[in-house]
Amino acid sequence: MAMRGLFWLVLLFAAAVAIAILGHFDVGHVLIVYDPYRIDVSLNFAVLAIIVTFVVLHVLIRAIRNLWKMPERVAAYRARARASKAHAALRDALANLYSGRFSRAEKAAHDARLLTENGAPAAVIGALAAHQMHEYARRDEWLEKIGDKDWQDARLMTSAEMRADARDAEGALNALAQLESQGVRRLQAQQIALRAHQQLKHWPEVLKLVKQLEKREAIHPAVALRLRQLAAENLLRDRRHDPVALLECWDGLPLTERQTPRIADLAAELLLRLERPKEARKIVEDALAQQWDARLLRRYADCAGAEALPLIQRAEAWQTDHPDDADLKFTLGRLCLHQQLWGKAQAFLEQSLALAGDNDILKVRCHRALARLHEELGHTGEASAHYRESALAIKLT
The missing domain is CATH 1.25.40.10 (Tetratricopeptide repeat domain)
Structure with a gap:
């Protein structure tokens, strides 16, 4: 702005100098005859009068034009002010949400919705803030306000995550089903589905999702191992009254789970309760062949049934590799x-x-x-x- 003002000042001085120089060469006259009037002026004065008239007319026209467009300009100014206020409110809502000031975040989200284009993001922030305050009815009202088609995936994903967090597993899975029906298959959706199925104790689905997340390296190995074991244990316990179903479930488990001492010990214990010592003995022997474990050894003694001699012979053979095992x-x-x-x-x-x-x-x-x-x-x-x-x-x- 300073350079622009300096430019116009230099231009003004140059024009003044030019006019002063040209003023010394007043060699012409301008004669205007309009019967019965006659106007005779110098050429310099005529040029100056034309320039002044042009400037006056230009200023007058601009003033009239500005007055004519004044209502439109005022409306535009108010719209810009509202937009600026709405954008500021959206920023405040986001800052308050992640600062833990959920009530302020929700109030700011209301202000941010004054601007139509802020409606969807403000509604998402408002829903998250209401959810953190356990105002689930108000949270759902916020979500219903998201009508923009471009924001439907965000609405469903946010809804699923919040419902899973609130232990509304059915609601979370319904939202994820709507996403999947639209062809959306995202990593976050699988993680939310894992939590929901775990809450509902859908152990086959838990095993399936853990396997998918492990392939994509989206779950910690320790967490994956614990979830696989938890799912396998519950699948076995669910069939503890039926030996046939129990053995089918055992055969259907991945090899890594069947070789885990904890899972093998549980399967053997359940089979022993159902008076199936032979199957229990085989499970324990197979697991011990993969991993030597004191818990499995103690369970092995329970698998004797009516005849313990074969088990004694097998256990004595193990002493070759484990001579000092207490x-x-x-x-x-x-x-x-x-x-x-x-x-x-x-x-x-x-x-x-x-x-x-x-x-x-x-x-x-x-x-x-x-x-x-x-x-x-x-x-x-x-x-x-x-x-x-x-x-x-x-x-x-």
């Missing part, structure tokens, strides 16, 4: 107790007790097993001593 010795002791091999049972249990170290829980179990063994043999004193040792091994915290 849990394996304890399992062998329990199996020998089941088969009434008193001498071998006592030897294995005493070996397990010697190898137990700081494992107080294993010490308690060994002492109790030895106490029961001595009770079977009629050794009351030894049984009482082991019961006493088991009680002393229990550490209360």
